[in-house]
Amino acid sequence: xxxxxxxxxxxxxxxxxxxxxxxxxxxxxxxxxxxxxxxxxxxxxxxxxxxxxxxxxxxxxxxxxxxxxxxxxxxxxxxxxxxxxxxxxxxxxxxxxxxxxxxxxxxxxxxxxxxxxxxxxxxxxxxxxxxxxxxxxxxxxxxxxxxxx
Amino acid sequence: xxxxxxxxxxxxxxxxxxxxxxxxxxxxxxxxxxxxxxxxxxxxxxxxxxxxxxxxxxxxxxxxxxxxxxxxxxxxxxxxxxxxxxxxxxxxxxxxxxxxxxxxxxxxxxxxxxxxxxxxxxxxxxxxxxxxxxxxxxxxxxxxxxxxxxxxxxxxxxxxxxxxxxxxxxxxxxxxxxxxxxxxxxxxxxxxxxxxxxxxxxxxxxxxxxxxxxxxxxxxxxxxxxxxxxxxxxxxxxxxxxxxxxxxxxxxxxxxxxxxxxxxxxxxxxxxxxxxxxxxxxxxxxxxxxxxxxxxxxxxxxxxxxxxxxxxxxxxxxxxxxxxxxxxxxxxxxxxxxxxxxxxxxxxxxxxxxxxxxxxxxxxxxxxxxxxxxxxxxxxxxxxxxxxxxxxxxxxxxxxxxxxxxxxxxxxxxxxxxxxxxxxxxxxxxxxxxxxxxxxxxxxxxxxxxxxxxxxxxxxxxxxxxxxxxxxxxxxxxxxxxxxxxxxxxxxxx
Numbered sequence: 001x002x003x004x005x006x007x008x009x010x011x012x013x014x015x016x017x018x019x020x021x022x023x024x025x026x027x028x029x030x031x032x033x034x035x036x037x038x039x040x041x042x043x044x045x046x047x048x049x050x051x052x053x054x055x056x057x058x059x060x061x062x063x064x065x066x067x068x069x070x071x072x073x074x075x076x077x078x079x080x081x082x083x084x085x086x087x088x089x090x091x092x093x094x095x096x097x098x099x100x101x102x103x104x105x106x107x108x109x110x111x112x113x114x115x116x117x118x119x120x121x122x123x124x125x126x127x128x129x130x131x132x133x134x135x136x137x138x139x140x141x142x143x144x145x146x147x148x149x
Numbered sequence: 150x151x152x153x154x155x156x157x158x159x160x161x162x163x164x165x166x167x168x169x170x171x172x173x174x175x176x177x178x179x180x181x182x183x184x185x186x187x188x189x190x191x192x193x194x195x196x197x198x199x200x201x202x203x204x205x206x207x208x209x210x211x212x213x214x215x216x217x218x219x220x221x222x223x224x225x226x227x228x229x230x231x232x233x234x235x236x237x238x239x240x241x242x243x244x245x246x247x248x249x250x251x252x253x254x255x256x257x258x259x260x261x262x263x264x265x266x267x268x269x270x271x272x273x274x275x276x277x278x279x280x281x282x283x284x285x286x287x288x289x290x291x292x293x294x295x296x297x298x299x300x301x302x303x304x305x306x307x308x309x310x311x312x313x314x315x316x317x318x319x320x321x322x323x324x325x326x327x328x329x330x331x332x333x334x335x336x337x338x339x340x341x342x343x344x345x346x347x348x349x350x351x352x353x354x355x356x357x358x359x360x361x362x363x364x365x366x367x368x369x370x371x372x373x374x375x376x377x378x379x380x381x382x383x384x385x386x387x388x389x390x391x392x393x394x395x396x397x398x399x400x401x402x403x404x405x406x407x408x409x410x411x412x413x414x415x416x417x418x419x420x421x422x423x424x425x426x427x428x429x430x431x432x433x434x435x436x437x438x439x440x441x442x443x444x445x446x447x448x449x450x451x452x453x454x455x456x457x458x459x460x461x462x463x464x465x466x467x468x469x470x471x472x473x474x475x476x477x478x479x480x481x482x483x484x485x486x487x488x489x490x491x492x493x494x495x496x497x498x499x500x501x502x503x504x505x506x507x508x509x510x511x512x513x514x515x516x517x518x519x520x521x522x523x524x525x526x527x528x529x530x531x532x533x534x535x536x537x538x539x540x541x542x543x544x545x546x547x548x549x550x551x552x553x554x555x556x557x558x559x560x561x562x563x564x565x566x567x568x569x570x571x572x573x574x575x576x577x578x579x580x581x582x583x584x585x586x587x588x589x590x591x592x593x594x595x596x597x598x599x600x601x602x603x604x605x606x607x608x609x610x611x612x613x614x615x616x617x618x619x620x621x622x623x624x625x626x627x628x629x630x631x632x633x634x635x636x637x638x639x640x641x642x643x
């Protein structure tokens with residue numbers, strides 16, 4: 001199914017109008033003088049967002065006749081691989097720490113993106129891990145989770 | 150003379166050089182901030198000679214403020230939030246093979262801005278500190294509005310003004326999440342403990358700038374490297390004519406904003422950038438790689454360095470978070486901020502201030518020497534660049550708060566940001582709203598409470614009236630010109 005840019009645009013704008021309504025109505029729960037002042041600020045943001053989104057949506061419905069296809073990425077497979085790999089990297093981060101997932105992530109993504117020269121990949125991976133260890137762990141004492149050295 | 154001799158001793162020079170280079174490295178890595186580096190090193194300076202310890206931290210502060218511009222220009226990944234405006238102009242320059250010039254402009258502007266602000270600190274600190282105390286919540290709110298006025302400037306002939314403002318509002322709404330500073334109550338945290346402190350802007354920044362860039366690179370059908378970049382960057386391009394005007398503008402703006410307690414380099418960089426766009430003769434080049442924008446933004450954020458130390462040293466009120474960490478260093482060495490620093494501890498305070506002139510000189514030499522080589526980063530194959538930058542994006546997001554949650558925040562911002570970017574929303578406006586939103590809200594809420602619910606407080610003081618005039622000047626001409634273009638295009642199409 002081909003989704004046009006204007007469809008996504010309109011869907012986002014409708015979502016923003018809904019958000020503005022929810023945001024505005026949520027301020028009725030704000031109590032006390034300090035919260036009431038915050039409520040005014042949030043109400044201002046909600047009204048502005050709702051109003052401008054409505055204007056933009058009206059303009060789009062009235063004027064926009066384009067059929068430009070919505071393309072998130074020119075190469076969906078590589079794009080998806082990177083996103084999934086990043087999520088897996090983050091999930092593994094807490095369990096096994098930084099270094100093991102990074103040692104897998106860097107070469108795998110390089111290969112997935114079509115780079116096949118093994119030596120530069122290995123050297124880059126080693127250099128990055130060594131740099132992180134020396135600067136982050138040793139010098140700046142950043143507490144990376146997982147296995148410690 | 151005695152203080153100058155102290156600074157130019159071998160041990161002092163070595164300390165300043167180490168501190169500045171470390172600062173450039175820290176600032177150059179997204180997720181590592183000057184505050185973090187100074188905060189971590191303060192306890193280590195306890196065993197050092199107090200003067201040397203302060204010089205080390207001062208060097209880190211100066212170096213880090215400049216360092217943020219390097220990845221901003223080369224990778225569209227601002228090392229610090231203050232370098233966002235630099236990325237807007239610097240990255241398009243790097244892409245068109247003018248990365249070396251962008252880096253040169255950035256380092257020279259940083260040097261001039263930093264040196265000017267330190268000179269002001271040296272000469273006028275006590276006088277300026279008294280003036281800064283007149284700056285209340287109402288004026289803080291107006292200062293944030295001045296920064297947010299930059300959203301209007303972000304919209305140009307290629308992007309919708311309404312969408313730029315909507316993006317700014319989205320950023321401000323995201324900034325509302327977390328604990329309300331005024332009442333202490335939780336807002337929109339949805340039971341997620343990690344959101345109690347709100348959405349940190351650093352993972353958002355990394356997601357919106359560096360990860361989106363990497364996702365776009367990964368999604369390209371072919372990965373070709375433009376080798377002409379190498380040839381072009383090797384040519385020594387001269388500084389553009391008239392650039393000094395923008396450097397002077399940014400230096401002055403940055404120093405003044407730096408002096409105000411609680412204001413930071415980010416707001417200074419954006420306001421300077423906005424000013425430069427207003428006075429530029431080539432407004433149409435902004436957003437496409439205009440060195441004038443880099444000059445103003447970089448001199449603006451480095452101008453904050455000396456400025457932020459004015460209230461810190463003289464009144465004990467930190468100008469920003471790095472100055473607060475530095476104040477900790479003064480205190481652990483028994484130097485309580487106040488007039489005594491310039492009398493009783495003059496032998497430490499003056500060498501510390503003078504050492505920052507040297508630190509500015511050190512990063513100038515480092516930057517000018519390395520600029521042509523750093524620009525070659527554009528030649529790294531995307532298939533290598535993407536996993537390396539993505540790894541640092543994960544690490545940088547995590548390192549700030551030691552929280553894996555921030556890594557997910559970064560990924561969400563990258564994906565969401567890419568979608569809204571594709572349909573014409575401005576990511577720069579979103580990040581501007583996210584960074585300046587809390588400052589605006591804090592100033593607004595406090596002002597309203599002080600004014601017993603009356604908005605008149607925002608117009609009362611002389612400073613506020615002057616600021617309204619500046620806001621008017623910043624907002625009305627671009628709005629008028631935008632509307633004129635809009636009507637003109639409508640007539641042309643009809």
